Amino acid sequence: MSIELRNIRKTFGDFVALDxxxxxxxxxxxxxxxxxxxxxxxxxxxxxxGLETPDAGxxxxxxxxxxxxSVRDRNxxxxxxxxxxxxxxxxxxxxxxxxxxxxxxxxxVEAEIARRVHKLLTLVQLDFLADRYPSQLSGGQRQRVxxxxxxxxxxxxxxxxxxxxxxxAKVRQELRRWLKRLHEEIKITSVxxxxxxxxxxxxxxxxxxxxxxxxxxxxxxxxxxxxxxxxFVHNFLGNVNLFxxxxxxxxxxxxxxxxxxxxxxASASGNGKAVLALRPHLIEIxxxxxxxxxxxxxVISVNPAGPQxxxxxxxxxxxxxxxxxxxxxxxxxxxxPGARVFLRPKEEKLFVYxx
Amino acid sequence: xxxxxxxxxxxxxxxxxxxxxLIAIALTFLALFLFIPLIxxxxxxxxxxxxxxxxxxxxxxSLAAIRLxxxxxxxxxxxxxxxxxxxxxxxxxFEFPGKQLLITVIDLPFSVxxxxxxxxxxxxxxxxxxxxGWLDDHNVRIIFAEPGIVLxxxxxxxxxxxxxxxxxxxxxxxxxxxxxIVLGASGWQSFLRVTIPNVKWGxxxxxxxxxxxxxxxxxxxSVVSGHIRGHTNTMxxxxxxxxxxYQFAAAFAVSSLLTMLAVATLVAKxxxxxxxxxxxxxxxxxxxxxxxxx
Numbered sequence: 001m002s003i004e005l006r007n008i009r010k011t012f013g014d015f016v017a018l019d020x021x022x023x024x025x026x027x028x029x030x031x032x033x034x035x036x037x038x039x040x041x042x043x044x045x046x047x048x049x050g051l052e053t054p055d056a057g058x059x060x061x062x063x064x065x066x067x068x069x070s071v072r073d074r075n076x077x078x079x080x081x082x083x084x085x086x087x088x089x090x091x092x093x094x095x096x097x098x099x100x101x102x103x104x105x106x107x108x109v110e111a112e113i114a115r116r117v118h119k120l121l122t123l124v125q126l127d128f129l130a131d132r133y134p135s136q137l138s139g140g141q142r143q144r145v146x147x148x149x150x151x152x153x154x155x156x157x158x159x160x161x162x163x164x165x166x167x168x169a170k171v172r173q174e175l176r177r178w179l180k181r182l183h184e185e186i187k188i189t190s191v192x193x194x195x196x197x198x199x200x201x202x203x204x205x206x207x208x209x210x211x212x213x214x215x216x217x218x219x220x221x222x223x224x225x226x227x228x229x230x231x232f233v234h235n236f237l238g239n240v241n242l243f244x245x246x247x248x249x250x251x252x253x254x255x256x257x258x259x260x261x262x263x264x265x266a267s268a269s270g271n272g273k274a275v276l277a278l279r280p281h282l283i284e285i286x287x288x289x290x291x292x293x294x295x296x297x298x299v300i301s302v303n304p305a306g307p308q309x310x311x312x313x314x315x316x317x318x319x320x321x322x323x324x325x326x327x328x329x330x331x332x333x334x335x336x337p338g339a340r341v342f343l344r345p346k347e348e349k350l351f352v353y354x355x
Numbered sequence: 356x357x358x359x360x361x362x363x364x365x366x367x368x369x370x371x372x373x374x375x376x377l378i379a380i381a382l383t384f385l386a387l388f389l390f391i392p393l394i395x396x397x398x399x400x401x402x403x404x405x406x407x408x409x410x411x412x413x414x415x416x417s418l419a420a421i422r423l424x425x426x427x428x429x430x431x432x433x434x435x436x437x438x439x440x441x442x443x444x445x446x447x448x449f450e451f452p453g454k455q456l457l458i459t460v461i462d463l464p465f466s467v468x469x470x471x472x473x474x475x476x477x478x479x480x481x482x483x484x485x486x487x488g489w490l491d492d493h494n495v496r497i498i499f500a501e502p503g504i505v506l507x508x509x510x511x512x513x514x515x516x517x518x519x520x521x522x523x524x525x526x527x528x529x530x531x532x533x534x535x536i537v538l539g540a541s542g543w544q545s546f547l548r549v550t551i552p553n554v555k556w557g558x559x560x561x562x563x564x565x566x567x568x569x570x571x572x573x574x575x576x577s578v579v580s581g582h583i584r585g586h587t588n589t590m591x592x593x594x595x596x597x598x599x600x601y602q603f604a605a606a607f608a609v610s611s612l613l614t615m616l617a618v619a620t621l622v623a624k625x626x627x628x629x630x631x632x633x634x635x636x637x638x639x640x641x642x643x644x645x646x647x648x649x
Contacts, residue, residue, distance in 0.1 A: 051533060071536050086532040088552040098538035101548070153539055 001062045001075075001156040001312075002027045003048060003190050008057035010213075012045055017043045019213045021057070022138070028187045030180075032200035034236070041193045042161055044210070048191060049078045049159050079161040083146040085134040091145050092117055092130040120148040123182075140171040151186075160192035164199065164323035176203055197237050203226060209233045231353040234277040241283070241321050243276040245352075252276060252352055255317040256352035257295040259350060277351040281324040284344045285311065285333060286313030294344040297321060298335050304330065311335070313343070367433060390457055395613050399607035411605035412612065419585040420593035420609070423501065428569040431508045435565050436558065439516025443554075447524035461517050470523045472510050473578025476503060499581030503591060507575040519561035520554055526554050556630035562594040563627065571613060 008021040018040045025031050033041040046052040048059060050071035059067045066074060086094050095117045099108055107114070107319040121127040124144040134142055143163065150158065163179070164172040180203055183190055194200050200207045201221040209216045209224055209232070217229040228234040235242060243254055246269050286294060297313040300320075306325040315321055321343060325333070335341060369377075401408050402530035411417060442461060445453060464472065480487045480497045490497060497503045531553065551558070573591040581589040582596065590613055597606035 049537060051537070072539050072541070076537065078534070078537040080530055080534060082530065084530040086534075086549055086552075090482055097535070097540070097548070101535070101538065101540040101544045149534075149538065 003157060003189065003191070004060040004063070005044075006049070006058040006060070007045060008044070008054045009349055010040075010054050016213050017056070017143065018047070021213075021215060023208060023215065023218070025189060025191060027189055029193075030183050030203065030205050032204035032207045033191060033193045033210060034195070034197060034200040034207050034293045036195060036236075038212075041210050045161055045191060045193050048157070049076050050074050051078070075153075075155055076159055077150035077153065077161055079146050079150050079158070079160040081165050083134070083142045085142055085146055085149070085152045087134055089112065089133075089254075090130065091121070091126065091132050091134070091137070094134070095148060095149045103191055104267050109118070114306070116152065117148075120152055124148045137173075140169045140175055142185055143167065143175060147182075151281075156189065158188045158190040160190065162193055162195070164196075167282075172199070179203065201237070209236060211236075225307075228277075228351070231275045231351075234351055234353075235318075239280050239322065241278045241280065241319075243278070243315075243319055245274050245276050245355065247271055247352065248333040252350075255295055255315065257293050259293045259345065267320040272354060274345055275353045278345055280310070280322045281308065282346045283288050283321070283323045283326055284346060285323055285329075285335070286342045286344055287333065289342050290344070294342040297334050297341060297343050299339045299341060301337055302330075302335070313341070315343070320354065336342045357613055357649050377509050393614065399603060400608055402607075403604045407604055408608050408611075411602075411608035414584050414605075416588070417609060418595065420588045420590050421612070423504065424570050424590045426501075427505050427508050428566050430505050431512055431569045432562055434509055435513045436516045436562055438513060439518075439520050439561055440558070442517045443520035443524045444550075446521050448529060452481050452521065453534040458521070461514050461648075464512070464514055469507075469511055469574030470578055473507050473575035476510070476575075476579050480506075498579050499583070500587060503579035504576050504587060508572055511572050511575050512565045513557045515568060516558070516561035519557045519564070521559040523554050556627055560624065560627040563620055563623045564568065567616060570616055570631035 003023075005023040006023055008018055009016075010018040011223055015260040016140075021040075021044060033044060035041045039273070047054050050066075050069065054067070057067075058065055061069075062102060070159050084320065092114075099113045099116065099213040116131070118127055124147060126141060126144055129137065129141065129145075134145070137145065147163075164175055167175065170209065176199060190207045192203070204221060206218065206220055207224050208218050211232050217224055217231075217233045219227070219306070224233055224236050228237060231242060234240050245252050245254045247253075251260055252274060254276060254281075283316055295315060299317045300312045302312075304327065305312040309327060311323045311325055311330075313323060323343065333341075358544055368374075400411075442457065445451070446458060477498050478484065480490070480503070482491050482496075482498065484487060487498060495502075498505065531549050532545050535549045536542070540548065570589075571591060572589075573595075576589055577592055577595075580589070580592055582588060582592060584596070588596065594606050594609050594613070597609065599604075
C-alpha cells in the first residue's frame with residue numbers, strides 16, 4: 001500500500017513540530033526518516049499511524065483519504081521504540097493479542113491462532129521462547145517479539161520508531177541485516193525513524209532527512225550522501241568541516257584564499273555569504289603551497305589510532321578543521337602539534353551552500 | 356560480599372552501645388504500645404471462656420452490627436475503587452485545568468477530622484435542612500439511618516484506591532495501551548486486557564486499605580448513626596455501646612473481630628507491597644531510560 005502526505009502541519013503549543021510536509025511512500029518501499037531528536041520524525045510517523053492528528057494537511061492510504069480514519073481501522077503495524085510488549089503476557093500471548101481482540105466473526109479459532117503465532121515466532125527465530133515473559137528476554141529478542149506481534153495482524157504498512165535505538169552496537173548491526181532480509185522476503189511498505197545516519201543509509205531504499213520540522217532532502221542513500229542538497233544534510237551524513245566564507249564574482253573566499261566556484265560542486269550563485277563543506281578525508285595536507293588554492297593552518301593534535309590518522313588543526317582565521325590522512329602519507333609529512341602546514345581542498349569535491 | 360571483621364567499626368557506623376540502645380528503645384516502644392494491647396484484646400475477649408466469647412459474637416445485636424458493617428464496606432469499596440480508577444486514569448493520561456486541584460482535593464478526607472465529615476452530612480441532609488426535610492416528606496431517611504452510614508464511610512475512605520493507583524498509572528505510562536489499540540483492540544479491550552493487569556496489585560492494595568478503613572471507621576459514622584441498636588450500629592459503634600454498658604467481655608469479643616481484620620489487612624498489605632513496589636520501580640526505570648533516549 002502506498003502512503004501520501006500532503007501539506008502536513010503539526011504544532012504542540014507554540015512549538016512547530018512539522019511544517020508543510022509532503023511525502024510519497026511507494027508500495028513495498030523501505031523508507032527512513034532521518035533526523036536529530038526534535039526534528040519531527042517521530043511525530044510524522046505517529047501521524048501516519050493515526051496516533052497523532054495533524055493540525056492541517058492530508059494523509060492518503062492507497063490514494064484514499066485516511067486523515068480522520070481511526071488507528072484501529074488503518075491496518076498499520078507500529079513497533080514502538082521501547083517495544084511496549086505486554087509485560088504480564090508470555091511471548092506467545094503477546095503475538096496472539098492482535099488476533100484474539102478481533103471481532104468474533106473475523107477471529108480465527110484458537111488452533112489457527114496457535115499455528116500463526118508459531119509461524120511468526122519461527123520467522124523471527126524465537127519459537128523456543130514462546131512461554132517466556134518479556135522481562136526474561138534480551139533487548140534484541142524483545143524487539144523481534146514486538147515485530148512478530150505487529151506482523152500477526154498482517155498490516156499493510158509497517159512503521160518502526162527507532163527500532164534499534166535501545167540496543168547495543170553489535171546487536172544493532174545484526175538486527176539491521178536481519179530486518180533488511182525480512183523486508184526483502186515480505187515486501188511490506190515500511191517506514192522507520194532513526195537518528196543514526198549509518199542505519200538509514202544501510203537499510204533504506206530512500207532516505208528522508210528532516211530538520212526542525214521540515215524535510216531537507218529526499219533521495220536514495222547514494223544521493224543524500226554524495227549530492228547533499230543543503231549544508232545540514234552534508235553535516236548530518238558523516239563528518240564534515242563547515243567553513244563560513246563568501247562568494248564574490250565567481251570565486252569562493254576562505255579567509256584570503258580563493259577557489260573558483262565553477263570548479264566547485266556549487267549549488268550557489270551570485271554574491272554573498274556562503275557555507276563550504278569539506279569532508280575530513282577530502283582535504284590534503286601539504287607542507288608548502290604548490291600553486292593550487294590552499295590555506296595555512298596549525299596542527300593542534302594528532303591521533304594515529306585507527307585506520308586513518310585524525311589530525312586536528314586550526315585555520316588562520318580561527319576555525320577548527322579536522323583532516324583524515326592515510327598512515328603512509330602521515331609518515332611522509334612527519335608533522336607534530338604546532339607545525340605550520342597548508343590545507344588543500346580537493347576542489348572537485350568542494351560543496352558551497354549560499355546562506 | 357567480602358567478610359568484614361566485626362571488631363573493626365566502619366567510619367560511618369554508630370558505636371555498638373548506641374546501636375543496641377536504639378534498637379532496644381524501638382522494640383520496647385512497639386511492645387508497650389502495640390503488642391501488649393493487642394494481646395490484651397484477645398485475653399479480655401476470652402477471659403470468660405470460649406462459650407461466652409461466641410455467645411457475645413453471635414447475639415442478634417452483634418450479628419446486626421456485623422451485617423451492617425459488611426454491607427457498608429460492600430457498597431463503599433467498589434464505589435471508591437471505581438472512582439479511584441477514573442480519577443487515576445484522568446490524572447495520569449490527560450492534561451486538564453484543575454488537575455492539580457483534583458489531586459489535592461482527593462486527600463481532603465485525610466485532612467478533615469472524621470467527626471467533621473459526619474457533621475457535614477448531618478448539616479447537609481439532616482431532617483431540619485431543606486434537602487433532608489424534602490427527603491423525609493418522601494419517606495427517605497438518610498441521617499440516623501443506614502444510607503447516612505454508607506455516605507459517611509464513602510467520604511472517609513475515598514482517597515485510598517485513588518492514591519494507590521495514581522502513581523502506578525503515571526509510571527506505567529500509556530505505551531502498552533497504544534500498542535493494543537494499533538493491534539486492533541477497542542478501548543474497552545485495551546482497558547481489560549492491558550490496563551487492569553498492569554495495575555492489579557496496586558488496585559488490590561487500595562481495596563485492602565479502603566476496606567479496612569470502611570469497616571473500622573468510627574467518628575464520621577458515629578455522628579450520622581444515631582446509635583439505634585440492631586439497626587444503625589456498625590461494629591466499632593457497637594463496641595463502644597457494649598463498653599459503656601460495662602459488658603467488657605462482649606466489647607472485647609467484638610473488638611477481637613476488628614483486630615483480626617486489622618491483622619489480616621497487615622498481612623495482605625505486606626504481600627501486596629512486595630508486588631507493587633518492584634512494579635513502580637521498574638516502570639520508573641523504564642521511564643528514565645525513555646527520557647534519556649529522547
